[in-house]
């Protein structure tokens with residue numbers, strides 16, 4: 300019954316918004332720039348990441364395997380968001396629900412779908428815009444339906460201490476439930492962001508007030524695609540059956556309902572209008588980069604041949620904290636030296652699962668510590684391939700300036716920088732929250748090891764922050780690791796389908 304409702308709803312969306320399935324019309328965009336079109340695609344492809352499929356590819360895939368996702372109705376950041384040069388988050392408070400709804404109705408054609416982002420460059424807008432609402436935002440709009448997610452209903456501030464955050468580090472804007480919604484804008488030129496922002500402000504006028512704005516951006520030059528500690532990001536996201544064309548070797552495949560509400564894999568019964576929406580966990584994560592660099596230098600480790608300089612030993616230690624080298628090469632495949640060719644090759648850079656013939660999964664940390672960031676947040680063979688429910692899609696972007704020479708020489712952060720972290724999932728408790736609390740913050744995860752793995756050294760929270768296994772030559776050596784990533788705010792949002800914006804949110 301439920302599935303047939305889902306399919307009926309899905310097929311009835313074929314002609315929504317931006318044209319018939321497969322042929323999205325150009326997105327109108329702001330008045331100022333609406334008639335301009337692009338000659339190059341809006342999204343970037345960073346090294347190590349797979350190229351995007353085209354819309355035509357996906358339609359062919361769906362025709363052959365009988366799956367169907369109405370990509371023209373699914374907001375664009377969800378499946379392809381890890382590929383932005385520039386991203387602005389505009390957090391707002393709704394002052395007047397009635398005038399907000401009127402403005403939203405007129406603005407819906409500008410909200411960018413997945414289909415639009417996969418269409419030829421000439422059909423893409425200058426920037427994409429997506430929108431999501433907090434639980435308090437939905438209430439403000441008179442929507443009191445239970446969306447079936449406890450964490451979403453209570454908001455992230457109420458959950459912050461469970462996540463391990465120190466509330467004193469939270470910016471006051473996020474401390475509470477004042478944030479009602481967020482616009483996400485992504486593009487490749489600052490002037491487009493400026494135009495889209497002014498269009499939002501003129502369309503929504505005094506119905507909203509901006510509470511915070513984060514201008515995030517890929518880092519410059521060869522650091523593009525790397526987060527502020529220097530590590531290539533966005534390499535491993537799950538493939539979605541019915542969406543992902545070429546599953547990469549080693550990549551997890553999850554049913555669409557792990558990410559999208561109401562699709563196979565989402566077992567929770569929720570209001571029908573939430574179909575094809577998703578929950579967005581947003582975290583404002585400050586990174587103490589000079590302090591991280593100093594600590595890894597002070598604790599530099601050695602290889603077996605004892606040939607490393609102090610800097611190389613620091614790079615070796617930090618690679619083991621992440622489970623990947625700065626180039627993205629996994630330590631599980633290249634344990635002692637970085638291998639940039641491996642890091643840049645999507646056919647190989649995910650093709651590992653921490654198990655090796657002749658070594659014991661329960662005790663061998665020689666290639667990758669049990670506590671490493673990518674092992675804690677995606678344990679692969681430690682849990683077995685059947686574990687699909689704890690996956691989520693990451694789509695964050697770094698914010699803040701590059702480290703200055705004075706910060707570098709004083710080993711002290713004086714300018715705010717970090718990661719505007721975003722994860723999409725249909726169930727916050729299974730996705731982001733599980734990864735943070737049950738895995739990163741839990742010292743005896745992964746389970747059934749011969750030693751206690753310890754807390755995840757990058758984002759794990761707890762006191763003391765101790766981990767073992769970081770030094771391959773002395774695996775029982777315990778480290779007490781300062782906190783280099785400080786959560787300074789965040790919120791749980793619901794990102795509806797594009798049709799639900801008109802039929803429910805603005806109704």
Ligand code: HEM
Pocket residue numbers: 526527528530531532533534535536582584585586621623672673674676677693717718720731734735739757758784
């Ligand atoms: C400032 C904070 C963070 C930094 C600097 C960071 C950095 C990275 C890097 C460099 C990778 C490897 C590249 C890749 O596999 O795509 C990665 C992977 C990942 N991170 Fe983070 N991350 C941060 C926060 C988080 C948080 C808060 C979570 C969830 C609680 C998380 C979950 C993941 C997951 C699931 C993966 C993919 C693991 C895999 O599939 O192999 N990250 N992160």
